[in-house]
Amino acid sequence: MIAIKKNKKAGERYLSIWMILIWFIILVAIVIGVLLFNSIKIDTRAIESNSLSERLISCIQGNFSYEQITSANFSIYKFCNLNRDVADGAMYFFNITLSSSGKMFSISGGNPDYSVQCGYQSLSGKTEPNFAQCTNKQIALTDKKTAQIYNLQIVTASNQKGEFK
Amino acid sequence: MIRLKNKKADALDLMAGTAIFLILNLAFFIMLMFFVSKAGTGADITEQIYSQKIAVLADSLRPGAEITLDISELMEMAKDNNYNGDIISIDKANSTIIVAVGKTGSHSYRSFLDFNRVSITLDKNNKTFSMMEQS
Numbered sequence: 001m002i003a004i005k006k007n008k009k010a011g012e013r014y015l016s017i018w019m020i021l022i023w024f025i026i027l028v029a030i031v032i033g034v035l036l037f038n039s040i041k042i043d044t045r046a047i048e049s050n051s052l053s054e055r056l057i058s059c060i061q062g063n064f065s066y067e068q069i070t071s072a073n074f075s076i077y078k079f080c081n082l083n084r085d086v087a088d089g090a091m092y093f094f095n096i097t098l099s100s101s102g103k104m105f106s107i108s109g110g111n112p113d114y115s116v117q118c119g120y121q122s123l124s125g126k127t128e129p130n131f132a133q134c135t136n137k138q139i140a141l142t143d144k145k146t147a148q149i150y151n152l153q154i155v156t157a158s159n160q161k162g163e164f165k
Numbered sequence: 166m167i168r169l170k171n172k173k174a175d176a177l178d179l180m181a182g183t184a185i186f187l188i189l190n191l192a193f194f195i196m197l198m199f200f201v202s203k204a205g206t207g208a209d210i211t212e213q214i215y216s217q218k219i220a221v222l223a224d225s226l227r228p229g230a231e232i233t234l235d236i237s238e239l240m241e242m243a244k245d246n247n248y249n250g251d252i253i254s255i256d257k258a259n260s261t262i263i264v265a266v267g268k269t270g271s272h273s274y275r276s277f278l279d280f281n282r283v284s285i286t287l288d289k290n291n292k293t294f295s296m297m298e299q300s
Contacts, residue, residue, distance in 0.1 A: 022195055027193075027196075027197065030197065030200070030201065031200070034200070034201070034204040036206070037204075038208075038209045038210065040212065041213075042213065042217055043219050044167075044220075044221050047221055048220075048221065048224055051221070051224035051225045052224065052277055053223075054225070055224070055227075055277075058227065077279070081172075081228070081278065081279045081280055081282050081298065082277050083259075083260040083277055083278065083279045084279075084280065085258070085259060085278070086259065086260045086275050086276070086277045087262075087277040091275065092277055140171075157207075160274070160275060
């Protein structure tokens, strides 16, 4: 009776490939769950677009002079205390249109693609989550010097997403 | 005699196997608990929330107005993580608000406001962060 049939070894019983595979699946599931939870972005694009619009309106409205705004050395960035690199960059867009009885003047900055995205959303009446979020406002302004009434239309957009370093 | 020898060897194998099994189990669960506890602090989400909150508040600033934000939560987290660096820093050239509560990373968010005309105060005693745009 030398040839005794060996029992399965304890190590083999517990450390089978299946056991390691199950551990690995549990680990991957937990890591994926945590990463998914942490990757959720807080969408403040609509608020930013509205803030940009409000800022442009408030600084233009404050001491409105058509002559000043249309002058060659006028800078909307300095006038409204905007960072040119950001407001004229890839994440934002703005278009200011001043009009009054035959006169029309426009200033725009930022990513011109958002103009198309804003136009599409405005026409369809739907908010597209993958598009830039837009604000469209229109008010009447009185020129402080000439007392002429102008129509101010402002379209702004933001498509900013945060960064992790 | 041969049967006895085999029994001894089997017992040793069983002990070694069980020991390896227990060590590997322990290592796996320690690693898992470490990862989950680190992720569970919510530092990542908090950094993201505060960087966006400050950027949105900066966007809505008006000349002459001052905005103060309670940052006690950030300071507590930084203390828990033994982090002594800048919790909130602003890159004025790019108008970027950077929030960090640990050494491992940070979150940043941009504002369209020009911070060269904004005075910033971080009051560590009152745990507040203030911004005021010059008129």
